[in-house]
Amino acid sequence: MQDILAQLPHRPPFLLVDRVIAREPGTRVVAEKMLTLGDPCFQGHFEGNPVLPGVLMLEMLAQAAGFLEAGSLQGQRIFLAGVQEARFKAAAFPGDRLELEVRPEAAFGGVSKVRGEIRRQGQTLCTATLLLKRGGP
Amino acid sequence: MNDLKARVKTMIIERLKLDGMTPDQIDDQAPLFGDGLGLDSIDALELVLAVEQTFGVKIEDEASGMKAFRNVDALTAYIAENQRA
Numbered sequence: 001m002q003d004i005l006a007q008l009p010h011r012p013p014f015l016l017v018d019r020v021i022a023r024e025p026g027t028r029v030v031a032e033k034m035l036t037l038g039d040p041c042f043q044g045h046f047e048g049n050p051v052l053p054g055v056l057m058l059e060m061l062a063q064a065a066g067f068l069e070a071g072s073l074q075g076q077r078i079f080l081a082g083v084q085e086a087r088f089k090a091a092a093f094p095g096d097r098l099e100l101e102v103r104p105e106a107a108f109g110g111v112s113k114v115r116g117e118i119r120r121q122g123q124t125l126c127t128a129t130l131l132l133k134r135g136g137p
Numbered sequence: 138m139n140d141l142k143a144r145v146k147t148m149i150i151e152r153l154k155l156d157g158m159t160p161d162q163i164d165d166q167a168p169l170f171g172d173g174l175g176l177d178s179i180d181a182l183e184l185v186l187a188v189e190q191t192f193g194v195k196i197e198d199e200a201s202g203m204k205a206f207r208n209v210d211a212l213t214a215y216i217a218e219n220q221r222a
Contacts, residue, residue, distance in 0.1 A: 081178075081179055082179055106182060106186055107182070108181055108182040108185045108196070108199070108202060109178050109181050109182065109199050109202065110178060111178045111179050111181065111182045112182075113182060113186075131179055131182070133178065
């Protein structure tokens, strides 16, 4: 957890990576996020029927992509600049342990393209391509 | 060369989804970024990928990219040069 706080500028309740399982900078990152009923988003999405919002799945992948960098992101500004071909194939619920996998596809001029996938016990819940930009929105 | 230039313009329009634009509306000399076509850094990454996928020509670094993406004439010349190589 200390390593995660050192790597990402995000903090609870918007820190969406619990653990990094595999980290090969520039090649691949596998991380984990455990969902609990106490997570703030479930209070209203939806009352009596907690479902993880799809946009938070995209944010989880973006945060996991922060670990593709060899160095810490503290002090650096990297922004989500685009989302392509996002698919939400199945919903996620409190109690789920989500596996987040990201792989870089291309980079040019401070913009990188990353392919991400979220799985729960081998079942794919979400796939998306993210565009991340250094410097500012 | 003119045939290649037409294919370059078509690639730009299709890849960057410049809907409603036709190849002859793109000026050969107008800057692709900023004032001309008004492309941004995300478009640049898409163009790098499109050039590689369409013409098999790699744009390895930013210096080559800045040269190639000056305008359509420059990009066409870059592709012609590196296809031969």
